[in-house]
Amino acid sequence: MSKPIEEYGFIGNMLSGALVARDGSMDWLCLPRFDSDACFAALLGASKHGYWQISPAGESNRSSRRYLPHAPVLETTFETEGGIVTLVDFMPLSNDPERVDVVRLVQGVSGKVRMRMELALRFGYGKTIPWVRRRDYGIHAVAGPDAVELATPVTLRGEDMRTVAEFEVGEGDVIPFTLAYHPLHREPHFIDDGRKRLEHTLAWWREWTRICQLSELEEPGWNDAVERSLITLKALSYQPSGGIVAALTTSLPEELGGVRNWDYRYCWIRDATLTLYAFMNAGCFDEAGAFREWMLRAAAGAPDQMQIMYGIEGERRLTEIELPWLPGYENSLPVRIGNGAHEQIQVDVFGELMDTLYTARKSQLGPHQEAWRFQQAILSRLESLWRGPDQGIWEVRGSPKHFVYSKMMAWVAFDRAIKAVEQFGFPGPVGKWRTLRDEIHREVLARGYDKERNTFVQHYDGVGLDASLLLMAEVGFLPPDDPRFRGTVEAIERDLMEDGLVLRYRVGETKDGLAGEEGTFLVCSFWLADAYTMIDRGHDAAVLFERLLSLRNDLGLLAEEYHPRHRRQLGNFPQAFSHVGLINTAYNLRRINGPAQQRADRSASPHATHTSWTGTAGEQHRERSID
Numbered sequence: 001m002s003k004p005i006e007e008y009g010f011i012g013n014m015l016s017g018a019l020v021a022r023d024g025s026m027d028w029l030c031l032p033r034f035d036s037d038a039c040f041a042a043l044l045g046a047s048k049h050g051y052w053q054i055s056p057a058g059e060s061n062r063s064s065r066r067y068l069p070h071a072p073v074l075e076t077t078f079e080t081e082g083g084i085v086t087l088v089d090f091m092p093l094s095n096d097p098e099r100v101d102v103v104r105l106v107q108g109v110s111g112k113v114r115m116r117m118e119l120a121l122r123f124g125y126g127k128t129i130p131w132v133r134r135r136d137y138g139i140h141a142v143a144g145p146d147a148v149e150l151a152t153p154v155t156l157r158g159e160d161m162r163t164v165a166e167f168e169v170g171e172g173d174v175i176p177f178t179l180a181y182h183p184l185h186r187e188p189h190f191i192d193d194g195r196k197r198l199e200h201t202l203a204w205w206r207e208w209t210r211i212c213q214l215s216e217l218e219e220p221g222w223n224d225a226v227e228r229s230l231i232t233l234k235a236l237s238y239q240p241s242g243g244i245v246a247a248l249t250t251s252l253p254e255e256l257g258g259v260r261n262w263d264y265r266y267c268w269i270r271d272a273t274l275t276l277y278a279f280m281n282a283g284c285f286d287e288a289g290a291f292r293e294w295m296l297r298a299a300a301g302a303p304d305q306m307q308i309m310y311g312i313e314g315e316r317r318l319t320e321i322e323l324p325w326l327p328g329y330e331n332s333l334p335v336r337i338g339n340g341a342h343e344q345i346q347v348d349v350f351g352e353l354m355d356t357l358y359t360a361r362k363s364q365l366g367p368h369q370e371a372w373r374f375q376q377a378i379l380s381r382l383e384s385l386w387r388g389p390d391q392g393i394w395e396v397r398g399s400p401k402h403f404v405y406s407k408m409m410a411w412v413a414f415d416r417a418i419k420a421v422e423q424f425g426f427p428g429p430v431g432k433w434r435t436l437r438d439e440i441h442r443e444v445l446a447r448g449y450d451k452e453r454n455t456f457v458q459h460y461d462g463v464g465l466d467a468s469l470l471l472m473a474e475v476g477f478l479p480p481d482d483p484r485f486r487g488t489v490e491a492i493e494r495d496l497m498e499d500g501l502v503l504r505y506r507v508g509e510t511k512d513g514l515a516g517e518e519g520t521f522l523v524c525s526f527w528l529a530d531a532y533t534m535i536d537r538g539h540d541a542a543v544l545f546e547r548l549l550s551l552r553n554d555l556g557l558l559a560e561e562y563h564p565r566h567r568r569q570l571g572n573f574p575q576a577f578s579h580v581g582l583i584n585t586a587y588n589l590r591r592i593n594g595p596a597q598q599r600a601d602r603s604a605s606p607h608a609t610h611t612s613w614t615g616t617a618g619e620q621h622r623e624r625s626i627d
């Protein structure tokens with residue numbers, strides 16, 4: 001029986017991550033990388049698909065949990081008749097991507113509590129039962145190329161194809177369990193002192209949040225929310241390459257019992273560039289630099305072969321397959337791994353890429369010669385590509401269309417290239433780019449705008465709305481006070497919202513090639529709050545932002561979507577897009593001239609009426625922090 005998505009906490013070490021439920025059960029873990037096969041897949045099935053639970057042996061009266069300050073380290077407290085224990089779960093940092101550990105510390109707070117541990121390792125996404133051998137430190141479990149050591153001072157025994165233990169914890173006791181992964185061809189390694197590792201892990205994350213120097217937001221709760229979102233994004237990045245996964249999971253459904261189940265353990269240019277903005281807004285420039293390097297490495301090659309997404313080390317083949325042995329989260333089938341979207345054409349990524357590299361160049365990160373050569377190459381591909389239909393930002397699986405957001409982002413791509421030539425003196429056919437930029441602008445106004453309803457539409461010759469149009473002013477395509485932009489915001493408020501939250505589009509109006517419905521798409525509601533800020537509806541923006549904050553789980557985490565009627569989070573979890581939205585909107589609300597306005601200001605739109613972007617993002621950040 002699946003648990004609500006909100007029940008889960010996320011721990012991670014920038015190599016992989018795990019989901020731990022409130023009952024102490026780790027139901028999702030892929031080793032050694034985010035996109036490796038899961039060894040605990042109960043999340044998408046049942047206990048027989050792998051889990052690792054540590055909890056009181058009898059009834060617990062109450063359980064509560066929190067993150068330890070400034071880190072993705074989870075502490076669950078169980079109160080029982082006999083006493084109180086805490087379970088601290090974390091993944092220590094590792095310099096070796098093939099050696100990944102999970103540490104669980106059971107700490108006695110008061111009285112005496114009888115605890116039970118159950119470990120069911122199932123490699124290959126719940127399919128493969130490992131060969132387990134007893135060792136003096138615990139057990140050694142092997143399946144194919146994978147091996148783990150479970151080390152603990154507690155006596156273990158085998159029971160129903162699981163490893164179990166019962167033990168007592170008294171006040172002041174600390175009982176460690178460490179699960180250490182290594183490829184079978186390498187020697188095992190051990191964590192000698194779990195408590196020391198905990199201190200080291202906490203110190204590392206504390207230092208990271210300190211270096212980020214988050215600027216203070218007015219509302220104290222907003223600071224915590226932003227910090228938790230940043231930690232989540234950081235923990236979703238793959239340290240060896242600088243790539244960032246869109247979410248930790250695969251196949252958490254966008255509709256309970258539905259078919260809209262996708263694998264997000266890859267790096268989308270779109271999601272990752274927006275993540276980069278969030279990092280830069282918050283002053284985390286190392287992450288931005290690492291991601292720029294990732295992007296240049298991954299996307300390098302013939303420009304006509306640039307993909308919209310890659311594996312975390314830049315892998316190109318992400319073949320989508322189904323895992324028929326997994327029954328799915330609340331019977332949402334199929335469970336998929338890989339993602340067919342890697343073969344799609346999505347024109348918007350050119351704009352996102354050009355915009356991000358432009359921002360990075362203007363920021364503390366400074367210039368990057370290789371980047372400019374690469375940018376020129378992809379622009380020559382865009383010269384013809386923008387004219388055709390594509391799958392759009394939402395990666396629809398129906399027939400390609402002339403999506404307005406795609407055209408608008410093609411405009412952004414040429415616009416930022418022109419700016420780069422004008423401001424940095426880079427070489428490039430700027431005359432041709434200006435002509436193209438103007439042509440795209442004219443075409444979108446002529447074919448993407450419905451005069452009678454005073455709104456832009458999702459695609460040429462269509463009537464449906466699309467939440468991505470909320471970004472029109474932010475990217476500088478139109479000034480915020482343009483009546484056509486305001487009209488679009490109002491149309492979206494009228495026709496694209498469910499219970500105060502924004503849908504990305506109406507499934508009935510968009511032939512997306514899939515059966516069923518979906519929830520409201522969280523980042524779109526953050527975009528609406530940003531649009532409100534830009535059209536001087538600051539109060540509405542703040543109210544919506546507070547509402548969105550209230551949808552987070554008790555640990556501050558967000559999935560991709562929310563179902564207002566079921567009052568449940570839906571889709572992959574935790575999702576970078578949603579946390580990016582949270583961070584950017586918080587800074588936008590900080591003052592009217594927040595990141596959304598800055599993004600619009602740095603465009604070369606002949607319509608932009610606002611003061612231009614001055615100084616580096618770092619300077620902007622410092623300005624904000626001393627306000």
Ligand SMILES: OC[C@H]1O[C@H](O[C@H]2O[C@H](CO)[C@@H](O)[C@H](O)[C@H]2O)[C@H](O)[C@@H](O)[C@@H]1O
Nearest residue numbers: 246262268270271339341393394395396
């Ligand atoms: O709606 C069908 C598509 O859904 C997924 O795409 C969504 O997630 C991506 C990653 O966060 C995001 O970049 C995109 O905008 C979203 O629509 C799925 O990955 C696709 O395969 C699927 O076609």
